[in-house]
Amino acid sequence: MNAIGKANDMPRRQFVALSGALGAGALLAGAAGSASAAACPPPGGGAAPCPCPTEPNPPGGGQNACPPSHMQGLCGSPTDTDPLWQDVQYCTQxxxxxxxxxxxxxxxxxxxxVLHGRPETTHNYLLVPSCRITGIECPFLVTSNVANYWHEAWENARSGGDVPVQYPNIGLGINSQSARRLNQLHIHMAGVRDSTQRRLQDLEANGRVAPQPALWGDAHYQAAxxxxxGSGDRTYRILRLDTLTQNLFELLNVHVVRRFGLDMAGQTLIVVPKLPATGPTRTFYVLNSDSSLHDGTNTCDHLLVYA
Structure with a gap:
């Protein structure tokens, strides 16, 4: 699972300014020095690196753009030696x-x-971008040019997916900058307990789940x-979405982080697909928390089941 680690820090004001400017995609003009988003067949043995292109293709062509080169100080450099990033480079190049x-x-x-998590079980996987992106603090994540990693994680983890999570209830999660050990963005695909699923459905039935992103941060939609x-109760801001087609990083930045003057780097996100008695649904609970909340947390590890 995750332990404490450090990456590049960035003041909140700087993040907000950059994320606002990036919303129009203006900073993508300098993408020439960015990390490769290319994918190659998984290498085997000591095979030589396959000839992957070094420039990202435009979004919409099956590949996502990567953070431009002048953002490497905020989102990481392709020459970084983070172990998880090195694993990605092995898989892709x-x-x-x-x-x-x-x-x-x-x-x-x-x-x-997609890689195994630790411990290695049939309900502990990681979805890791092929772009160099350190983590949730990277402002490129709140732009319209980034791939929808959450949707891709769900499509892989769901029953019938390519790497299904074999657990009655599925959870997806990402840790804050301070609560992670590896500094390459990774979404955990794991299990959640039946009690977590029941608790979220009970909260929704009692009107304690925000029905739209603009209400996500309201106190009424914060619940334990x-x-x-076994860590006890933690407080989360809880939102319901009917699909995962929206950029969850952008929703969090606009409706929680900027609204309350918080740091994006300090946030955790958890997605729990609703599983009613009648069978799977396309409804999702999106949970967010940080240390600014009473009994808040900056890690998804309290809710996800890995072992």
């Missing part, structure tokens, strides 16, 4: 990590790779959910 340990590339696409790790 055949570059063997300096450690010599080759990861098991469960799925490799133009936008992301008991952790699966």
């Amino acid at each position: 055949g570059i063997v990590p300096p450690s010599g340990q080759r990861p098991n590339c469960l799925k490799t696409t133009a936008n992301y790779v 959910v008991t952790g699966a790790d």
Whole structure:
């Protein structure tokens, strides 16, 4: 799972200014030095690196644009040595990590790779962008040019997906900057307990789940959910969405972070698909928390079940 780690820090005002400017896509003009978003067949053995292009293709062509080169100080450089980023480079380009340990590339696409989480179980996977993106604090994530990693995670993790999470209830999550150990963006695809699913449905039935993003941060839609790790109750802001087609990072930035003057780097996000008694649905509970809330948390690890 995750431990404490550090990446590039950025003041809140700087993030807000950049995220606002990036909304129009103006900063993407300098994308020439960005990390490759190309995908290659998973390499095997000591095969030579395949010839991946070094420039991202325009969005809409099956590949997402990557953060432009002048944002490397905020989102990471392709030459960084983060172990998870090295695993991505092995899966997409055949570059063997300096450690010599080759990861098991469960799925490799133009936008992301899927890897085992730790501990390695049938309900603990990671979806990791093929772009160099350190984590939730990267302002490129709130632009319209970024791939919808949350939707891709759900499509892989759901029953019938390419890398299904074998657990009665599924949860997706991302940690804050301070609560993670590896500094390459990764969405956990894991399980959640039945009690978590029931709690969220009870809250919705009692009008305690925000029906639209603009209300997400309201106090009425903040509620305690008991952790699966025995850590007790934690407070989350809870939103209901009918699809995952929207950019969850942008929704969080606009309706919570900027609204309350918070740091994007300090946020955690958890997605729990609603599972009614009649069968799966396309409704999703989106939970957010941080240390500014009473009994808040900046990690998704309290709710997700990995082991």
